[in-house]
Amino acid sequence: MQAAQQPLLITKGLTRRFGGLVAVSNLDLEIRPREILGLIGPNGAGKSTTFNLISGFYKPTSGKLFIFGENCTGKSPLTISRLGLVRTFQHGSLMRSMTVSDNILLGTIHGIKGAAKRRERVAETAEMLGLTPYLSDEAGNLPHGLQRLVSIGIAFAARPRLLCLDEPLTGLNQTEVANTLTVLGRIRDEFSCSVLLVEHNMKAVMRVCDRIVVLHHGQHLATGTPAEIRADKKVIDAYLGHRHEH
Structure with missing residues (x-):
C-alpha cells in the first residue's frame, strides 16, 4: 500500500478511565485519506472523550494514537494541531466581539508568515x-x-489534513444544515482534507459521511458505510431504533 493511502489517524486499544468509569474502552479506529468519517452513538457513548483523546486534550489511560504515521500518544494539543489535525468545539470557537475576518485570521497565525499571505x-x-x-x-x-x-x-484556515468537527450542525435549520454539508464536501473534494464528524443529526450524517463508526457505552459497536450502519441490527437496537431529543 502506498504511503498516500495509509490511514491519517489510527488508534489501537485506546482507553480512557475517569476513576471507576471507563469512558472509552479498547477502541480501534482509523480515518482514511479524503474521507468524511462520522462518529455517532447515544449520549454517554464516549464520542466527546474519543474526540478529546484524538486531539490531545485528554491523555489515554492506555492504548496508542498514531497521526500521520507518528506516535502521538500523550502529545499535547498544540503538537497535534501543528502536525495538521485541527478541531472545533461543540459550543463554537469564535470571538464574538471580533469581525469575521479577524476570527478567520486567528486560524492562520501558526501556519502562515506575512500579513499579506494571511489576508489572502x-x-x-x-x-x-x-x-x-x-x-x-x-x-x-x-x-x-x-x-x-x-x-x-x-x-x-490552518488548512489541516484532518479537520475534526464537534457537533457543527447543532441548532441549525434545514437550509443551514444543507449549506454546511456542501461546505464539508468541498473541504474534502477540493482540499483533499479528511473530516471527522461527531454529530447527532442522523439524516445529515447518513447523507455526508463515507463511513460511520458507532460507539455504545464507550465501546466500538460497528463501522461501515451509511447503508451498512442503517441495516445493522446491533446499531438499530442500541441507537437508531430509539428516538432522541436531538
Whole structure:
C-alpha cells in the first residue's frame, strides 16, 4: 500500500478511565485519506472523550494514537494541531466581539508568515464558506448558522489534513444544515482534507459521511458505510431504533 493511502489517524486499544468509569474502552479506529468519517452513538457513548483523546486534550489511560504515521500518544494539543489535525468545539470557537475576518485570521497565525499571505488565506477561506459578505461584521451579531461556519473557518484556515468537527450542525435549520454539508464536501473534494464528524443529526450524517463508526457505552459497536450502519441490527437496537431529543 502506498504511503498516500495509509490511514491519517489510527488508534489501537485506546482507553480512557475517569476513576471507576471507563469512558472509552479498547477502541480501534482509523480515518482514511479524503474521507468524511462520522462518529455517532447515544449520549454517554464516549464520542466527546474519543474526540478529546484524538486531539490531545485528554491523555489515554492506555492504548496508542498514531497521526500521520507518528506516535502521538500523550502529545499535547498544540503538537497535534501543528502536525495538521485541527478541531472545533461543540459550543463554537469564535470571538464574538471580533469581525469575521479577524476570527478567520486567528486560524492562520501558526501556519502562515506575512500579513499579506494571511489576508489572502482569510479571503480564500471566507469565499469557500460563503462568508465573504460578512467579513467586516462582528461575529457575535451573525445568525447562529453563520457563526457555526465562522468556527469551521477558523479551524480550516490552518488548512489541516484532518479537520475534526464537534457537533457543527447543532441548532441549525434545514437550509443551514444543507449549506454546511456542501461546505464539508468541498473541504474534502477540493482540499483533499479528511473530516471527522461527531454529530447527532442522523439524516445529515447518513447523507455526508463515507463511513460511520458507532460507539455504545464507550465501546466500538460497528463501522461501515451509511447503508451498512442503517441495516445493522446491533446499531438499530442500541441507537437508531430509539428516538432522541436531538
